[in-house]
Amino acid sequence: MKYYLIAGEASGDLHGSNLMRGLLKSDPAARFRFWGGDRMAEVGGAENRVRDYRETSFFGIVGVLRNLGTISRQLRECREDVLRYAPDVLILVDYPGFNMKMARFAKEHGIRTFYYIAPKVWAWREWRVKAIRRYVDRLYIIFPFERNYFPRHGITPVFEGNPLLDAIAARSATLPSREEFGRANGLDERPVVALVAGSRRGEIEANLPLMCALAPRFPHYQFVVTGVSWLDRGLYDSHLAGTDVRMVVDQTYETLRNSVAAVVTSGTATLETALMRIPEVVVYRTVWWQVWLRPYVLKVPFISLVNLNLGREAVRELVQSSADPTEAQRALGAILPGGSERERMLGDYDELHAVMGGPGASDRFARDMVAELRKGATNGDRKA
Known part of the structure; x- marks a missing residue:
């Protein structure tokens, strides 16, 4: 046919x-x-x-x-x-x-x-x-x-x-080890926290400043932004200047696979991160009036696909208009190794895999x- x-x-x-x-x-x-x-x-x-x-x-x-x-x-x-x-x-x-x-x-x-x-x-x-x-x-x-x-x-x-399971399985066999990934991208020995700020200019301009503000609050971790090649490097550099945050390009799966946690903007990336079993915090910055209107215009109770599919807030969602990282700091600390929410979240990921239908x-x-x-x-x- x-x-x-x-x-x-x-x-x-x-x-x-x-x-x-x-x-x-x-x-x-x-x-x-x-x-x-x-x-x-x-x-x-x-x-x-x-x-x-x-x-x-x-x-x-x-x-x-x-x-x-x-x-x-x-x-x-x-x-x-x-x-x-x-x-x-x-x-x-x-x-x-x-x-x-x-x-x-x-x-x-x-x-x-x-x-x-x-x-x-x-x-x-x-x-x-x-x-x-x-x-x-x-x-x-x-x-x-x-x-x-x-x-x-x-x-x-x-x-x-969900075909994401097939895509992730196919890629997993080819992903580098932590040592290979770090060496190829000039990273140090600290555990990696992935910053997945989106693939569109507006998403990055809104969310990357908040994400970068987390880095100095967790000095024992290395924060790595997953950039995309179709956006101008200067867009990222303007936010990374003066920080300890590193950046890799077109290596989202590689970065997630070699991270201990992630901070992710809403979208498909929230589901990809969970299916790769990486504990995450979902952040979404927007103007104040959109935050205020959210309960009235959004047709669903959550912004992340993880929570929508599980029917509860399995991963923390932070929708805010300010760049204040205080809430995100608390949420991230809870899912890092030794954090109070990490094992619970990984258990929720097991349930997510089951409801998504298998490979x-x-x-x-x-x-x-x-x-x-x-x-x-x-x-x-x-x-x-």
């Missing part, structure tokens, strides 16, 4: 590539065309890639407004290419700003549409639920708590686990997709 996939971010490229491998296991004759990155190109062939996700990623309202013309052209290009390719299914991987528009287009042109990794409508833009119900033929979710959320809105989702999720999702397509073909809906 012919599969057309659209991924618009690094995480989508990773999960899209693993899904494609699973599709090939269930459908050895699978043919691909896709928007994605190098990982998807390794599986589906670079000649079948329409655009690299790095050409299509625009973050924040300002970034989108500045590139409205480019986004419009890319949407038009994608629509025309999908029609030319005439796939058996269009698989949308996260990236809702672009992909929800493609879902509507596909529905209007009779193209079967699967959405893999559902938009986080439970946190914001809940109005997208109606569009999902209207335009998506099959919704694939990766968080256990979503199994209760979407049926309340008239959608029966498919949950087969092999990518293959299970792919198996369901192929079975669903073949069932449709048998019923005369489409030709395989």
Whole structure:
């Protein structure tokens, strides 16, 4: 069968590539065309890639407004290419700003549409639920708590686990030892505390000052920022100047694997950190009025995916407008070796692993997709 996939971010490229491998296991004759990155190109062939996700990623309202013309052209290009390719299914991987528009287009042109990794409508833009119900033929979710959320809105989702477990397992075998990691990055012998400040400029500007302020309060630990190569180094240097905090680039998993604890901005990184069994504190700085409005506008009780999936505050969440590190200092001290909350948190991580569905999720999702397509073909809906 012919599969057309659209991924618009690094995480989508990773999960899209693993899904494609699973599709090939269930459908050895699978043919691909896709928007994605190098990982998807390794599986589906670079000649079948329409655009690299790095050409299509625009973050924040300002970034989108500045590139409205480019986004419009890319949407038009994608629509025309999908029609030319005439796939058996269009698989949308996260990236809702672009992909929800493609879902509507596909529905209007009779193209079967699967959405893999559902938009986080439970946190914001809940109005997208109606569009999902209207335009998506099959919704694939990766968080256990979503199994209760979407049926309340008239959608029966498919949950087969979380592909992060597969991604982490694949990377774990290649991660360096503590000695190798320290030597390669010029670190000293002190235990490492990872600072995962996000991958977007606004996140880093808001959260890194608070994170760096923790370092002098824990002199027996070495604090290491996990930077990303697509942001200007000067953004980090402006906050690291005059501190003892070190920085590594594009080595988040390597840093986490060799850390005793982490301070993490909300997002997928909170879940990755927990699945790697690294005790963490979640911090999120924003303007005061957003802190005040949080109980009224946020649709869920927590900001971290760890707590959302466990249904309780397993990891400490600190949402604040100031850069005062006092609360973060207390929370971090409690999860460092010997801290009062460390063993309890590690026990909660065992439960998290269990509810996330175990390894092999990518293959299970792919198996369901192929079975669903073949069932449709048998019923005369489409030709395989």
